[in-house]
Amino acid sequence: MQAQVPARWALAVGAVQSVLMLGARWVVAQAFFLSGLTKVRDWDSTLALFQDEYAVPLLDPHVAAVLGTGGELLLPALLLLGLGGRFAAAGLFVLNGVAVLSLSEVAPAALAQHQLWGALLLGIWFWGPGRLSLDALWPRRLTRSA
Template identity: 65%
Template structure:
């Protein structure tokens, strides 16, 4: 068989794909750890000074459809629970989707947002979208747990 001009580029593509696939679990874990830490720290900040948090939800954040007190409780609870699920990779897609909703609501509820802050929210949203679409990865509790209970959510 004679070698065609496509065989070398195709071999390089296959090799590159194998390398990227090998790195995928580490990238998914890094994304989970990073975004989880960002949101969890935000939740800790809110409970550290609850009076200020309530004032912010009353005066600064304009969360649609929810009274300020309920929005503060739900937002803080979400920022403390969902990142833990995300970091562990336990119901990882649920955690990623929940944090995605919170991320969008955070952007929409501010009357003015600095361009740098908006850029951060877009970055976090991109990572969360990837985790929601492709799952928390092989290095997650979902990857260990679901096969044992007969389920099959993709990793």
């Protein structure tokens, strides 16, 4: 027999969860977006990194640089807004994994940071971006107009 959770507790937990999911989205989006801006600011260095340092398999270094930088700029914006939140989280999870795997050496502190981002992105992918997101508003608008 399951114990019933009082409605006020369920509302409180839901509110806290929504704020925590927004915080997780903010932390990850900020890190990746700032990385993308850094790459755009010095495109010659970015191209050199993708040619000499990053070992991205199956892609031309120039194509990898464009795709990686574009992903680091577009996906964080979607993630922060919670628009296509699960899609954005999955895309950033892949970018995060490629970043770790493509470097020959990763400092322990950097690896820990990538692991944190990966864990936050998995949480967003599994549970969605939360109530404080455009994804949460979207179905409500569709059902109201029907």
